[in-house]
Amino acid sequence: MKNIVYIFIVSLAIFASCNHPLNVDTYKHSIRGEAQGTYYAITYYDSLNRMLKPQFDSVLDAFDLSASNYKPQSIISKVNRNEKVKLDDIFIGNYRLAMKVSAQTNGDFDITVRPLVEAWGFGKTKAEDMDSAIVDSILSFVGYQKIKIIGDSVVKEDPRLQLDFDALAQGYSVDVLSNYLQSIGIKSYIIDVGGEIYASKSKPNGEQWKVGVQTPKDSTVYGEDLSAVLPLSGEGMATSGNYRKFYIKDGIKYAHTINPHTGYPIATRLLSTTVIAKTAAQADAYATAFMVMGLEKSEAFVKQHPELEVFLIYSNHNGEYEFYTTPRLAKIVK
Numbered sequence: 001m002k003n004i005v006y007i008f009i010v011s012l013a014i015f016a017s018c019n020h021p022l023n024v025d026t027y028k029h030s031i032r033g034e035a036q037g038t039y040y041a042i043t044y045y046d047s048l049n050r051m052l053k054p055q056f057d058s059v060l061d062a063f064d065l066s067a068s069n070y071k072p073q074s075i076i077s078k079v080n081r082n083e084k085v086k087l088d089d090i091f092i093g094n095y096r097l098a099m100k101v102s103a104q105t106n107g108d109f110d111i112t113v114r115p116l117v118e119a120w121g122f123g124k125t126k127a128e129d130m131d132s133a134i135v136d137s138i139l140s141f142v143g144y145q146k147i148k149i150i151g152d153s154v155v156k157e158d159p160r161l162q163l164d165f166d167a168l169a170q171g172y173s174v175d176v177l178s179n180y181l182q183s184i185g186i187k188s189y190i191i192d193v194g195g196e197i198y199a200s201k202s203k204p205n206g207e208q209w210k211v212g213v214q215t216p217k218d219s220t221v222y223g224e225d226l227s228a229v230l231p232l233s234g235e236g237m238a239t240s241g242n243y244r245k246f247y248i249k250d251g252i253k254y255a256h257t258i259n260p261h262t263g264y265p266i267a268t269r270l271l272s273t274t275v276i277a278k279t280a281a282q283a284d285a286y287a288t289a290f291m292v293m294g295l296e297k298s299e300a301f302v303k304q305h306p307e308l309e310v311f312l313i314y315s316n317h318n319g320e321y322e323f324y325t326t327p328r329l330a331k332i333v334k
Contacts, residue, residue, distance in 0.1 A: 026204050035060040036170060037070065038194030044181060045188040045204050059180055060173060060193075066090035067169040069114070079154045080114070080162040087152045094165045094172050094281075095149060101168075101285040102144040105301070109289035110144045110260035114164035117258055120265060135263035142260060171196040171238050171284025178280075190232075191280075195239060198280040199232035208233050215321070216241050216271040216313055227272075227323070228311055229334040236280030240287035241272040257291045268294045269314045271321075276309040276329070286310075295324065302326055
């Protein structure tokens, strides 16, 4: 749900409208639509030859009514306005995963940064004339430990605290769609919502799904100039980067990822973080956390968390691209 934040992954599956049998009882469908301010593209193989676009749209609409800051009547919008509202499973699921990743990363990932995102001009409002006094004032009520869920309600230490699920909700919506497909008996599929991806174990013929990672250039045309092609098998994948959503003011480049500790947009050699994890939501959250951590800290973190695979693109001191890949992934990446 990173509205207008482009996630730099290009699926190598062909998302064209089609409906033809691979054999006597398996049909391929490729569906494309719009959701969460971006696109979605889903390819699935179904022996019952079902056209599921209305169901996909319905699932994503229901998701937005829980987790989208861009829907005034969503649960998260009401929470941010301090209105009494009953939480649903989608909201609670996003919250719990966010708290887990925040604790593991010592707050490098933090869903309470929304007031800073808005103040710096990466939300629904224009940027303020920021200075250290404004940043410090906002930081006084930012912090994932200042919020909790009691029963089915959110409890805040400060009513000015606001939540933003954008750093993981798009991935979470992919997982919700994945669970839906599995619930109706579809076992072979790949789901892409704005670049957050989940792929089933394999295609019907046993081949793995393959997904491309785009080179982090401001001018790169979406889908061109790939740095790597990664295989996916029953895994989620997400990429985060700062090279497309930014603005320049008084000669300074401000990127959209905010450091929750300092209150300022990050400055790092790390250009792009791609994460493969058990779920798309996990991959989404950690990809954002690593952008805040920077290169060295991210490398140290993944060595302690072998359940994660990462492909990091960064610039060396000469401005040239270099790469860091976890050992298992290094053996199979192209």
